[in-house]
Amino acid sequence: MAEKKNFRILIEGVINKMIPSNKSFVVTKTSKIINTNKFVKIVKKDHNLKEKIRYFSDMIEKSKIKNYDYFINKIFRLKVIEKKIETQLLQDYFTSKEIIRKLHKRSDLFFKRRKKKNIHYLLKLVKKGKIKYKKL
Amino acid sequence: MRSKKINIIIIGAGASGAAAAWNLSEGENKNKFKITCLEQGPLLNKNSYSFNQNKWEIYKNKKFHIDPNVRKLKSDYPINDKDSPISISNFNAVGGSTILYSGHFPRFHPSDFKTKTLDNVGDDWPINYKDLEPYYDTNDKIMKVSGLLGDPAYPSMKYLFPPIPLEPAGELIGRSFNKLGWHWWPSYSALFKEKKNRENFTRSTVNVSYWPEALRNGVKLKTNSRVIKIITDDKKNAKGVIYINRIKKKKFLKANIIILACSGIGTPRILLNSKNKKFPKGLANSSGLVGKNLMLHPLGYVEGKFTKFLASFRGPTGCCIASQEFYETKKKEKFKRGYTMQILRGSGPLETAMQLKKFNKLKFGKSFLKEFFGYYGKTISIAIICEDLPEKNNFVELDYKNCDSSAMPGLKIHYKLSDNSKKMLVHGILRAKKVLKLAGAKKITAFGPVKHAGWHIMGTTKMGEDKKKSVVNQYGQTHDIKNLVIVDSSIFVTSSGVNIASTLQALALKITDHIKKFPEKYTI
Numbered sequence: 001m002a003e004k005k006n007f008r009i010l011i012e013g014v015i016n017k018m019i020p021s022n023k024s025f026v027v028t029k030t031s032k033i034i035n036t037n038k039f040v041k042i043v044k045k046d047h048n049l050k051e052k053i054r055y056f057s058d059m060i061e062k063s064k065i066k067n068y069d070y071f072i073n074k075i076f077r078l079k080v081i082e083k084k085i086e087t088q089l090l091q092d093y094f095t096s097k098e099i100i101r102k103l104h105k106r107s108d109l110f111f112k113r114r115k116k117k118n119i120h121y122l123l124k125l126v127k128k129g130k131i132k133y134k135k136l
Numbered sequence: 137m138r139s140k141k142i143n144i145i146i147i148g149a150g151a152s153g154a155a156a157a158w159n160l161s162e163g164e165n166k167n168k169f170k171i172t173c174l175e176q177g178p179l180l181n182k183n184s185y186s187f188n189q190n191k192w193e194i195y196k197n198k199k200f201h202i203d204p205n206v207r208k209l210k211s212d213y214p215i216n217d218k219d220s221p222i223s224i225s226n227f228n229a230v231g232g233s234t235i236l237y238s239g240h241f242p243r244f245h246p247s248d249f250k251t252k253t254l255d256n257v258g259d260d261w262p263i264n265y266k267d268l269e270p271y272y273d274t275n276d277k278i279m280k281v282s283g284l285l286g287d288p289a290y291p292s293m294k295y296l297f298p299p300i301p302l303e304p305a306g307e308l309i310g311r312s313f314n315k316l317g318w319h320w321w322p323s324y325s326a327l328f329k330e331k332k333n334r335e336n337f338t339r340s341t342v343n344v345s346y347w348p349e350a351l352r353n354g355v356k357l358k359t360n361s362r363v364i365k366i367i368t369d370d371k372k373n374a375k376g377v378i379y380i381n382r383i384k385k386k387k388f389l390k391a392n393i394i395i396l397a398c399s400g401i402g403t404p405r406i407l408l409n410s411k412n413k414k415f416p417k418g419l420a421n422s423s424g425l426v427g428k429n430l431m432l433h434p435l436g437y438v439e440g441k442f443t444k445f446l447a448s449f450r451g452p453t454g455c456c457i458a459s460q461e462f463y464e465t466k467k468k469e470k471f472k473r474g475y476t477m478q479i480l481r482g483s484g485p486l487e488t489a490m491q492l493k494k495f496n497k498l499k500f501g502k503s504f505l506k507e508f509f510g511y512y513g514k515t516i517s518i519a520i521i522c523e524d525l526p527e528k529n530n531f532v533e534l535d536y537k538n539c540d541s542s543a544m545p546g547l548k549i550h551y552k553l554s555d556n557s558k559k560m561l562v563h564g565i566l567r568a569k570k571v572l573k574l575a576g577a578k579k580i581t582a583f584g585p586v587k588h589a590g591w592h593i594m595g596t597t598k599m600g601e602d603k604k605k606s607v608v609n610q611y612g613q614t615h616d617i618k619n620l621v622i623v624d625s626s627i628f629v630t631s632s633g634v635n636i637a638s639t640l641q642a643l644a645l646k647i648t649d650h651i652k653k654f655p656e657k658y659t660i
Binding site: 090097107114130131 | 193319505
């Protein structure tokens with residue numbers, strides 16, 4: 001039970017380290033935006049990776065004070081999980097409703113500051129080209 | 137007494153097949169024909185391939201990947217492109233490659249039909265722009281093409297929906313072209329807004345334009361039905377096709393007229409695979425030109441990174457404006473014919489992140505989002521689409537070592553970039569860099585030819601009046617077999633420097649009009 005819990009905390013922690021929240025864009029932690037179960041499964045499927053995380057999980061169990069952050073930092077720095085989950089993480093993160101919504105909001109703000117332009121403006125802008133098609 | 141109907145089989149339900157099916161089922165003579173279209177792929181739900189869905193950026197790298205060798209769906213066939221710097225991109229389903237196209241919809245120029253006379257390269261078409269013009273107009277209307285009237289690079293057009301807004305990135309580049317005094321024009325795009333969804337543009341695939349009407353008119357569409365052979369009779373006429381149906385059963389279907397609409401690779405594949413004692417080199421191949429003269433559009437890619445946010449991803453995927461300043465042959469240049477510069481809208485968030493990761497410009501950790509926003513919405517790309525000249529050494533042949541799910545041989549592509557194309561590509565890349573630099577790009581990257589750019593496949597069953605030098609006549613009718621007709625881009629004589637959907641559909645409409653008017657010329 002403890003191992004299962006540690007596994008989840010460590011993997012979620014690493015995910016949050018990989019894509020940290022950012023005050024000006026998204027405050028929510030990445031682990032709250034995407035479904036992390038998938039990533040726990042990916043890691044557990046890889047025997048070597050599973051053993052490595054199990055080692056850290058055991059270390060946490062053995063220590064009196066459960067300093068998850070210390071081990072999360074260590075795993076993140078070692079990049080043991082990164083290679084395995086990076087594509088899936090990018091996919092899930094950048095296609096999540098939350099991030100898409102935030103990105104839309106960001107560009108909507110940009111467009112609010114701009115004047116709406118009509119077709120006459122386009123005609124003015126475009127007429128400067130001189131080329132003529134070859135008449136046969 | 138009721139007169140007997142003429143059985144027509146159309147092979148392929150893509151851009152040209154759909155236009156052909158619709159046209160034959162319309163108008164006065166429509167009751168003369170019984171039309172069946174056989175398509176090797178399925179009929180997809182239109183929401184499944186919508187670019188507007190959040191997950192599209194994932195799907196386009198999986199089941200909707202542009203490369204059939206990566207996708208490997210049942211409906212795909214293997215294409216060995218090891219001997220080509222450009223790999224084939226397509227999609228096999230009802231709708232064909234319009235399922236994945238961005239809807240960029242320019243026409244050929246009048247000069248594209250007369251390259252031999254004008255520039256002493258390629259060959260002249262037996263038809264000209266004026267012959268196709270009414271069909272271009274009809275097609276633009278049905279495909280709901282949007283654009284701005286008055287483009288000096290083209291003869292006047294009739295039915296265009298209002299142009300797609302340029303957005304800041306397009307305007308910036310437009311100004312840059314103005315400073316240089318070079319031609320540019322908002323893109324012609326088969327994109328429209330649906331009543332239900334006013335926010336996004338919908339691509340006008342043939343599944344939403346031609347097919348609904350053709351099916352209402354009584355055309356029978358058989359999906360998951362792969363034609364493997366066309367059968368001929370003792371008098372050297374086509375008598376029907378053998379196809380594999382969805383439950384993998386071999387079936388024979390009789391026809392009076394057979395129309396091939398399977399693209400520049402699918403059509404020669406069937407013709408070559410249909411060889412028999414009377415046609416030992418493959419059907420309609422007395423000239424030996426089936427599969428030869430393969431033309432692909434070599435593509436150059438130039439990307440500029442700007443410091444300010446331009447929201448360059450805004451708007452529908454694809455081309456925003458096009459410049460045809462270097463479209464025609466210029467005496468002072470070292471190459472003949474020319475190219476179009478297409479200014480593309482920026483990529484979505486996932487593609488941006490994946491590309492940055494690939495080139496080590498995005499690292500996980502504290503700076504991840506900062507690095508991401510350093511690029512997202514701040515890049516503008518220009519694609520150089522070069523006219524490719526026909527050459528016999530560029531060809532496709534059957535690949536008996538790699539067969540598809542129906543045991544039909546796949547294809548092998550033999551293709552090399554000509555010196556003319558190489559020079560054109562370099563010229564285009566340098567000019568695109570100039571445009572981006574003038575627009576204020578701080579960093580510019582470029583490469584070419586782009587590998588996954590073989591969308592426009594042409595020339596493999598060339599059109600012409602001389603049966604020794606071509607496969608079909610100007611009506612798409614094969615010289616060797618009266619009741620065998622080709623309507624796809626394989627009959628193109630030259631390639632032009634623009635996307636081909638508009639022209640191949642106009643041609644399909646023209647050819648099928650002729651069949652409607654003079655069916656006796658095609659029947660036995």
